[in-house]
Amino acid sequence: MNLPPILLLLAACLCVPAQAKPFVPGDDDSTLESLPDTIDPQLRALRLKARDLASHPKDAAAAADVAGRYLQLARRNADPRLVGYAQAALTPWWTDPNPPAAILFLRASLKQTVHQFDDALVDLQAYLARAEISRAERAQGLLVEATVRTVIGRYAEAAQDCVQVSQRADRATGMLCTAQIDVVTEKARRTTGVLEVLFNQGGLGSETTVRLWGDTVLAESAARLGQAVLAEKAFKAALAEDAQDAYVLAAYADFLLDQQRPAEVRTLLQPWLRADGLLLRHAIALQQLKDPQAASEADQVGARFAAARERGDHTHKREEARYQLVLRQDVAAALKLAQANWQAQKEPADVRILAETALAARDQAGQAVVSDWMRRTGLVDQAAPAMRILAGKP
Secondary structure, three states: OOOOHHHHHHHHOOOOOOOOOOOOOOOOOOOOOOOOOOOOHHHHHHHHHHHHHHHOOOOHHHHHHHHHHHHHHHHHHOOHHHHHHHHHHOHHHOOOOOOOHHHHHHHHHHHHHOOOHHHHHHHHHHHHOOOOOOHHHHHHHHHHHHHHHHHOOOHHHHHHHHHHHHHHOOHHHHHHHHHHHHOOOOOHHHHHHHHHHHHHOOOOOOOHHHHHHHHHHHHHHHHHOOOHHHHHHHHHHHHHHOOOOHHHHHHHHHHHHHOOOHHHHHHHHHHHOOOHHHHHHHHHHHHHHOOOOHHHHHHHHHHHHHHHHHOOOOOOHHHHHHHHHHHOOOHHHHHHHHHHHHHHOOOHHHHHHHHHHHHHHOOHHHHHHHHHHHHHHOOOOOOOHHHHHHHOOO
């Protein structure tokens, strides 16, 4: 199985809204979409591969190649259509209990991307039980499993996966697998210090994708610890690796918003408003700047979320909760979304939006959930006033 290295980073992605089911054209003459002349050359080449696949849709190797490449681009661009196209490539095997190993891994990765975490873990465990997968493939599967478990707050199990990753992968990948867990626990300050030393020595991996991952882990952890200078250096290093990475753009925009620098967010994100999460942050920046376009852009954000709900997409509750809280000041709606989101995932941003909405709504139960989580895990977020307030609560 020859999968793109970027799949190592799938679970670090910006929430990519997924379509309820993939669009499958009715015939070979159907138009999927009109593409501008300036389309990404990678995407143009992939369209040709997908067209070839349509003539022999049960070619597992070709399907895995197309799905993996679509998934890579979907993660980078936060484009929900590309997730749908990736799933469409795997249609013949979507419910197959025993698909080829490459298909099984990609199916798990897609389920993870659309927040079907339990189903993703089932497929990953089946994949890791396959005798035919190589050492490197097993490490990749373990890494994705570790990341899924981290996202849903199962840190002890994720750490066990990382031990196995360290035994099968290069040093940087094994170290970052563990670091992505440790930076959201009481080990955050020590781990961030280690990452900073390696970062300054140029040692966060030799591959671009691994360096991007390492720089982002360091940047976000430093931001939560209130180490703004280090965070900015690491964010800029990550963007130097890939200036178009949607997850890094969103994370850096959040950092700038926390630093009261909305004008920089407006400039940073202006070219990338096709991604819903980036449009949301751009709209927040416009609101803070009292820009005349702020209200109309907030309406665009709301329309995007409404369209997602109409097509059965419910994967972006965290982002929509932020929209309701910040752009619409609808505290009740924001709290409801944050609570529903908390049932699915428990990353620092999920803790933060629950803290912010629970405080705004004076919801004692929600505040207690956040306080308890911070106490049990050791999570710290100095950049979020709501988190600082609730850290002092029993």
